[in-house]
Amino acid sequence: MNHFIETDKQFVANTYARYPVEIVSGKGSLLYGADGKEYIDMGTGIGVNAFGIGDPLWKEAIIEQLDKVQHTSNLYYTEPCAKLAELLCRRTGMKKVFFGNSGAEANECAIKVARKYGAVHRGDDYYTIFTLTGSFHGRTICTLSATGQEHYHEQFRPMTPGFFFADKNYPSFDWMNGIVDEFKACAIMVETIQGEGGVDDINPEFLRICYDVCKQKDLLFIVDEVQTGNGRTGKLYSYEHYGFEPDIVTTAKGLGGGLPIGACLIGEKAQDVLCPGDHGSTFGGNPVACAGAYSILSRIDDALLAEVNRKHDRVVAALDGNPGIKSISGRGLMIGIETEKPATEVIKACIEQGVLCLTAKHKVRLLPALNIPDELLDHALDVIASACAE
Numbered sequence: 001m002n003h004f005i006e007t008d009k010q011f012v013a014n015t016y017a018r019y020p021v022e023i024v025s026g027k028g029s030l031l032y033g034a035d036g037k038e039y040i041d042m043g044t045g046i047g048v049n050a051f052g053i054g055d056p057l058w059k060e061a062i063i064e065q066l067d068k069v070q071h072t073s074n075l076y077y078t079e080p081c082a083k084l085a086e087l088l089c090r091r092t093g094m095k096k097v098f099f100g101n102s103g104a105e106a107n108e109c110a111i112k113v114a115r116k117y118g119a120v121h122r123g124d125d126y127y128t129i130f131t132l133t134g135s136f137h138g139r140t141i142c143t144l145s146a147t148g149q150e151h152y153h154e155q156f157r158p159m160t161p162g163f164f165f166a167d168k169n170y171p172s173f174d175w176m177n178g179i180v181d182e183f184k185a186c187a188i189m190v191e192t193i194q195g196e197g198g199v200d201d202i203n204p205e206f207l208r209i210c211y212d213v214c215k216q217k218d219l220l221f222i223v224d225e226v227q228t229g230n231g232r233t234g235k236l237y238s239y240e241h242y243g244f245e246p247d248i249v250t251t252a253k254g255l256g257g258g259l260p261i262g263a264c265l266i267g268e269k270a271q272d273v274l275c276p277g278d279h280g281s282t283f284g285g286n287p288v289a290c291a292g293a294y295s296i297l298s299r300i301d302d303a304l305l306a307e308v309n310r311k312h313d314r315v316v317a318a319l320d321g322n323p324g325i326k327s328i329s330g331r332g333l334m335i336g337i338e339t340e341k342p343a344t345e346v347i348k349a350c351i352e353q354g355v356l357c358l359t360a361k362h363k364v365r366l367l368p369a370l371n372i373p374d375e376l377l378d379h380a381l382d383v384i385a386s387a388c389a390e
């Protein structure tokens, strides 16, 4: 049965409201519980296991590197770190990559680059970073401070100063253009689709305004692609849907295919901001994590992205307009389902039927493996549709 649930409850910090499921193994888009039950994985560990469980090529790359050296520190050069940085730059046109181990760390780096850029180009008091209401940028004190959802801040104040939350429903160029001066901004940071904020598609017009204001005022335009990146939305990075080039792109989740890695990609404008000693991370650029990420990233090609988009249409066709479903949001295989029933009830019913989904605010959220087979996807969608309708 579920062997470790009680032990976990007793000894692991009480920060997660876990479902009563203990996972012991998996293969591809299937997970197996300690009670022997089989589940279709529609959450992939929150968009992390990009090619599912135990992807053979990813495993091979990791094991090959493990047999050489598992960690070196950043005092020395290693092939996987250099090759992954090169691939990220070649695929995006960005110039430099800083590696950390999580989304929050990728954003911490972006924040430091933006502050130093402001200090160098405008003066020490040009440190404010605009983020959007409803955003999520991480759980460290600084990235929490950047997160535009006050309820996360409660009882953890004081927050780090220097963040201003712009109303994502108020797209006016003149307002933005004026207020960035008033608050002495150095950057604007956005998600294109707010994942934790409820799979909320940000109005493209507002994204364009943020971008244009950054261009006009020489601010850094930072796109947080921790969740939307690495093929998740049907492009390698979601900003490609909008036709603009960010100055900084942060990513994590799916990049490592299941191992912890975060990356802050720095474009031409800010490529020389960081100097030796400015930033660092003991585990950052770990050769095993980088070897795995290289395997993942090199397979997110046009053919795979076309599949992601085809599967998106399949999801919409199966769910949109069904009884109990109010709306569908998101792109590619990052999907939000607004349900009539509380999302948690839908999730529970799905678990009963062997399908694991996520929530995002009041929505059911799907982040299946980018290569989920059609049969499993279709079966999971049947289960979800009936859970919403009942």
Ligand SMILES: *Cc1c(COP(=O)(O)O)cnc(C)c1O
Residues within 6 Å of the ligand: 101, 102, 103, 104, 105, 107, 136, 137, 138, 139, 191, 195, 196, 224, 225, 226, 227, 228, 252, 253
């Ligand atoms: C998950 C997430 C983060 C935080 O990533 P961690 O790896 O949990 O630190 C930051 N930004 C966005 C958009 C995310 O979805």
